Amino acid sequence: QVQLQESSPGLVQPSETLSLTCGVSGYSISSGYYWGWIRQSPGKRLEWIGAMYHTENVYYNPSLSSRVTLSVDTSKNQFSLKLKSVTAADTAVYWCVRIGDDVSGYSIDYWGQGTLVTVSS
Amino acid sequence: DIVMTQSPLSLPVTPGEPASISCRSSQSVLNSNGYNYVDWYLQKPGQSPQLLIYLGSNRASGVPDRFSGSGSGTDFTLRISRVEAGDVGVYYCMQTLQTPLTFGGGTKVEIK
Numbered sequence: 001q002v003q004l005q006e007s008s009p010g011l012v013q014p015s016e017t018l019s020l021t022c023g024v025s026g027y028s029i030s031s032g033y034y035w036g037w038i039r040q041s042p043g044k045r046l047e048w049i050g051a052m053y054h055t056e057n058v059y060y061n062p063s064l065s066s067r068v069t070l071s072v073d074t075s076k077n078q079f080s081l082k083l084k085s086v087t088a089a090d091t092a093v094y095w096c097v098r099i100g101d102d103v104s105g106y107s108i109d110y111w112g113q114g115t116l117v118t119v120s121s
Numbered sequence: 122d123i124v125m126t127q128s129p130l131s132l133p134v135t136p137g138e139p140a141s142i143s144c145r146s147s148q149s150v151l152n153s154n155g156y157n158y159v160d161w162y163l164q165k166p167g168q169s170p171q172l173l174i175y176l177g178s179n180r181a182s183g184v185p186d187r188f189s190g191s192g193s194g195t196d197f198t199l200r201i202s203r204v205e206a207g208d209v210g211v212y213y214c215m216q217t218l219q220t221p222l223t224f225g226g227g228t229k230v231e232i233k
Binding site for chain 1: 156158160162169170171172175176179181213215217220221222223224225226227
């Protein structure tokens with residue numbers, strides 16, 4: 001059974017960098033699939049942040065691309081999100097996800113439990 | 122970006138009765154391969170979203186056949202043939218034709 005687990009930084013100071021890591025069990029990241037992040041701010045719809053396939057194909061939401069970096073550590077079977085210069089608008093529940101391939105229409109078949117990140121001083 | 126618009130916002134349902142949710146995309150999500158790149162997800166209270174339907178009409182593994190997806194191009198529908206109490210939550214459509222992947226605003230299904 002594939003399982004994803006986000007780290008939980010909880011509170012981040014405004015203008016600082018939000019860092020999240022997603023540990024994967026039950027599947028080797030290097031074996032395939034896309035791995036990404038989704039968030040939901042209070043009262044807002046779900047927002048796709050970005051995704052990557054291994055390290056060579058990385059896709060970002062243009063609305064966040066200037067502040068976001070995704071990376072993968074295959075030795076630890078985990079992948080990470082860094083979002084710099086955060087503001088209160090970045091307060092949200094963040095999920096790490098596995099995204100299928102073209103056969104499944106790039107659907108999201110596994111989600112982490114989600115972690116609430118609050119940006120506040 | 123492709124904008125996904127769902128209706129209704131809220132849907133009170135009676136157990137045993139059918140229910141349907143509509144999702145409209147701002148541009149066609151029909152790929153040249155003949156597939157519609159639309160998914161449906163259900164977020165039950167206190168849980169992460171879970172995949173129900175992919176490529177417009179394909180049920181994900183373990184999803185009861187009470188759930189069905191239909192539509193093509195820009196108009197899509199999720200139907201529940203007989204609602205059960207465990208079906209409550211927020212339903213989302215999502216397009217995966219192009220990045221950024223985008224979601225509908227959600228439809229909250231609750232029992233009358």
